[in-house]
Every structure is written in structure tokens, then in C-alpha cells.
Amino acid sequence: MTVLILTCEQDVTADMVVAELDGTGVPVVRLDPADLPGPVALSGEYVRGGFRGHLSAGGRLVSMSGLRSVWVRRPGAPASRAAEPSDWLTEESAQALYGMLRSTDARWMNHPDAARRARHKPWQLSLAQRCGLPVPATLITTFPQAARDFADRFPDLVVKPVSGAHPQEPPRAVPTSRVAPDADFAAVAYGPTLLQRRVAKRADIRLTCVGDRLFAARKTVAPDADPDEVDVRFAVSDAPWQPVDTPSSVAAGIRTYLREAQLAYGAFDFAEDAEGLWWFLECNQSGQFGFVQIESGQPIAAAVADWLAAPTAPTAPGARSTGARAWAMEGH
Numbered sequence: 001m002t003v004l005i006l007t008c009e010q011d012v013t014a015d016m017v018v019a020e021l022d023g024t025g026v027p028v029v030r031l032d033p034a035d036l037p038g039p040v041a042l043s044g045e046y047v048r049g050g051f052r053g054h055l056s057a058g059g060r061l062v063s064m065s066g067l068r069s070v071w072v073r074r075p076g077a078p079a080s081r082a083a084e085p086s087d088w089l090t091e092e093s094a095q096a097l098y099g100m101l102r103s104t105d106a107r108w109m110n111h112p113d114a115a116r117r118a119r120h121k122p123w124q125l126s127l128a129q130r131c132g133l134p135v136p137a138t139l140i141t142t143f144p145q146a147a148r149d150f151a152d153r154f155p156d157l158v159v160k161p162v163s164g165a166h167p168q169e170p171p172r173a174v175p176t177s178r179v180a181p182d183a184d185f186a187a188v189a190y191g192p193t194l195l196q197r198r199v200a201k202r203a204d205i206r207l208t209c210v211g212d213r214l215f216a217a218r219k220t221v222a223p224d225a226d227p228d229e230v231d232v233r234f235a236v237s238d239a240p241w242q243p244v245d246t247p248s249s250v251a252a253g254i255r256t257y258l259r260e261a262q263l264a265y266g267a268f269d270f271a272e273d274a275e276g277l278w279w280f281l282e283c284n285q286s287g288q289f290g291f292v293q294i295e296s297g298q299p300i301a302a303a304v305a306d307w308l309a310a311p312t313a314p315t316a317p318g319a320r321s322t323g324a325r326a327w328a329m330e331g332h
Helices: 012-022 087-102 112-118 121-130 144-153 186-190 248-261 290-296 300-309
Strands: 002-007 028-031 040-047 050-057 060-063 067-074 107-109 138-141 157-160 193-197 201-210 213-220 265-273 278-284
Touching (some): 012 028, 012 067, 012 290, 028 050, 040 087, 112 248, 121 248, 138 144, 144 186, 201 248, 201 300
Parallel strands (some): 002 028, 002 067, 067 107
Antiparallel strands (some): 040 050, 138 193, 201 265
16 A cells, blocks of 8 residues: 655655655555656546556555545645646646545545645644634734724734745745834735734744644744744744643644644644743644654654654544545554
């Protein structure tokens, strides 16, 4: 049984997992849907009540019925590197590839339907609240007056994109920024704006979840750090990511979140305040973990490889089924 990894060519995080899988002897096929059609080819037939499908990549032919798991890591848009790309060809290729893969019994990390929903930050905030995770006061609005009223109630705010990265090629991260005290918010009318109460944090937390395994890492904020450097991705800091225990209340909330979101993997960001409370910021369902593993020494790649290589995984209690084991998640 083969592990299928869907990702771009330059993906160090995927490289780490492939190296772990190679050590287990489990067959691995890695491909980028951007190369379909062309270097990647597919075929599937539905005859007499059955389905038979095949994928070809890198000179290897693999039966879709022989897939044990599919890791949707960071795939390119289908057909985006075709000789004559078009929106129509991308849609046709996506329908063919992901439709056929949905016809298999392979387990997903993460299922495309769950992943698509999990990307929506407003939905994340609502789910985190329902799961008992502390969420900073947040407003998403196109009403300038609503933004002004919110700033009156919460004078110390940050602004961040609702969607995450800017959709250019390659995607560009848009930093979270502190809102100036004299902001008038007139520009809010030109596009949805996410405002959030700034957490005066003493540390950043990255909690990487693989199946039922939680890997929490902590990066201390220096006492003399610039308060305007609110985004850990862009802050100047020599502090390393170090392993830390996950508070029991957070662990319970995270496991409920994953179960409700039907995710097998999630990279959660928290801000730890002066009292040690972890405030939920977001969950990236395909987030990087290589930088955390390198500094903290946590075996995250091995955990991902173990999950992908496992022959079966029990269905999450209360999880909805979309056929076969498509929504199965280990240990939830």
C-alpha cells in the first residue's frame, strides 16, 4: 500500500516526511497536480459497479486502489504548468484528480472538503470559541463606524488579513500589524478588515497536531522587544523554539476542535499572556513544521510519517462519514 503526497517541488517540510517514510520501507509517490496533464497522468474507469484508477508520475504507475493515505501538503493548482493553461483545464484536471481520489478508501491528511472549510478564519474563531479556547476580541467588518466603535472599546488593536497570504506566485505572507492610535478606519469600507485586541504576550506558541499527538513549542518574547513587532514570523528574535507542555484545558479544546473540523493535522498559533493563558490566534491546516522541529527537536516529521504509513485509523467519535474511510482520523 502506497502513500501519496500532493505538494510542490520545493517543499522542505515534505522532504523531511519522505525521508522518514523511506526508512520504513513504505512506498511513496510524490507529485504536484500542477504537472497534470504532462509529467503527471491519470486514468480511471467505472464499470460494472466498480472503480479502477491509476496515476503515473516520475515514471511510476500506481493503482489508486493501492493507496493507504493521501497527504495534501501544498499542491499547486492542477494544470497550472500545462503547455496551454486555462481556467477550464484547471477545473477539468481538478475534477478528475480529486474526484478519482475521493473514490478510493485512502485516508486523508487532510480531506479536501475539510481543508477548504478549515481555511476560513471567521469559522476558525467561532469553532475555537465553541471548543472553549480563549479568543481575543475580534471584529471583521467593512463598516468604518463599527471599526471606530470597536477601537473605542479595545484601544490596543492589531490588523491582519482575513484570508492569510496574498494570492501571488509564490504566495506572499501579509504580516499582522499594530493599529496606530490615531487610525480613522475610513479605508475599512474598501474591503473586509480583521481587527483584534492585541495580546501583550510573553511568548508565542506553535502547537502542531498529528492525529492524537500534540507537539507544543514556545518562543519567548524578550522583555525589551518592540511592542509593534506583533507577528512572530517577522519579529527580530534570537530566542529558539523550545518544547513545552500543553495545558490540559488547551489539549482538550484542541482535540475537540480537530474532531469537529475533521482534521488529521493542524498547526495552531497561540499568544501566551503574562498570566500564562494561551490565546487562540489561528489554525493552519497545512502549516509548516520544519522550522519548529529543527529548533525544538520534536519528532513531528516522524509522527506525520507514522500516521501516513499506518494501515488503518479508527474513525473519529461522532465524525460524519463521506464514504469508506475518507474522514477517518487517528486517535480522536
